[in-house]
Amino acid sequence: MKKTLVLGLALMTAGSAAAQSLTGAGASFPYPLYSKMFAEYKKATGVDVNYQSVGSGAGQKQITERTVDFAGSDNPMSDEALRAAPGKLLHVPTAIGAVVPAYNVPGVTQPLKFTGRVLADIYLGKIKTWNDRAITALNPGVTLPPLPITVARRSDGSGTTYVFSDYLSKVSSEWKSRVGVGNSLQWPVGTGAKGNDGVAGVVKSTPGAIGYVELVYAKQNKLPFGSVQNRAGKFVLADNGPASAAARGVVIPADTRVSLTNSANADAYPIASFTYVIFYQDQKYGNRTEAQAKALKNLLTWMVTEGQEYNEGLDYARLPANVVSKARSIIGSMTYGGKRL
Known part of the structure; x- marks a missing residue:
């Protein structure tokens, strides 16, 4: 020491x-x-x-x-x-x-790609199955089953929800107008669970589920999670480096209260x-x-x-x-x- x-x-x-x-x-x-x-x-x-x-x-x-x-x-x-x-x-x-889209899709072994718009449409209930054209178009060569999507989300007042909804509001005007940003939301669809561990548990036990959780909860539960397209157009898989890059170049106010989502940094993971x-x-x-x-x-x-x-x-x-x-x-x-x- x-x-x-x-x-x-x-x-x-x-x-x-x-x-x-x-x-x-x-x-x-x-x-x-x-x-x-x-x-x-x-x-x-x-x-x-x-x-x-x-x-x-x-x-x-x-x-x-x-x-x-x-x-x-x-x-x-x-x-x-x-x-x-x-x-x-x-x-x-x-x-x-980093907040990641963790999922349980049997037979899919490589990380799926998501855009903010697709994630918003899943949580708005507009995309209902894993073989929806919006998802398959982002993942050529991946065989996605016609499995219904079970949306998992928080039931308690949650900062993870705030971060996720803050990001979705920046990339989807429909999400911003219909649902908005907050610790607690009026969800259009989904199965509620308490805590990051609760959402991870729903995803792990439910074939076809998707849920937003902090990175360590996906890793601890051995859940696959997708890469997300950032503002520069790159699909980025969450890790320490890309999460850290979200703060690079951001003006940090004296009271440190600031949003890091949808960073303009080309290497940043967008939901950080x-x-x-x-x-x-x-x-x-x-x-x-x-x-x-x-x-x-x-x-x-x-x-x-x-x-x-x-x-x-x-x-x-x-x-x-x-x-x-x-x-x-x-x-x-x-x-x-x-x-x-």
Whole structure:
């Protein structure tokens, strides 16, 4: 282990001595990464971080109600939601992830190709079978069966849904006008399931199913997933490099709330997103102690610096250096009763 990492963790451990546990809730999108991060953090510091994978919508609700130390969300909270919170909330990205169209089509062994329009039409219920001309035209040489398509989608308030629908709204005017963007949607068709793991389970158990899930869930469940045509016209299969490329050239605002979908970068995977932690700038509320506030600041600092070493091994892209710099500045603005931590 590097000397700087040892020193940093030693300082964090000392600063967190009086606050040995933290709680978070929200997105299932980063849950595999956070499980690894928080296990390693506990080994190094003794601080236990309990994160509940309940969906981005529930995470945003819990941080607004101040029942957790931090929320996880794949989409930033809206201006309206931020105004409704009892204090100033901050967003810090922790990773870049890719949302993939995973499917279960017996006999198909190579990755299928999809365009945004075709994905939108599948989820609008306009494309109903796997041998539809719109799909076969994109996949010459692939024998696709006349199997009905079972659409799997989230039933809970989901940042993954937000990312997927944000992308579809950029590539399909019909999707934008009929369904739109959000954590929860009025779906035209589909079988609902809770969490990325729930959607992956529906796809795995249902011949003919398609579902949108974060990349690691497709890989963990050994589900095939398709390449998606990006804005430059290239069909790109999700991986760390193409997901990272989605942030390249994007102007990152000071509060880091930004969409990465449908990137103009020629090498980018088009359905990619930051995943965020959300927390209060001033940590003095309820029964919170200054030690608890410092423990959270230490954790967040570690997640965007040393903790980044765990991203790529779990199929998440690391944060670009300019985003790390902005994240550290945001974390550095945390206060306790108006006093800088």
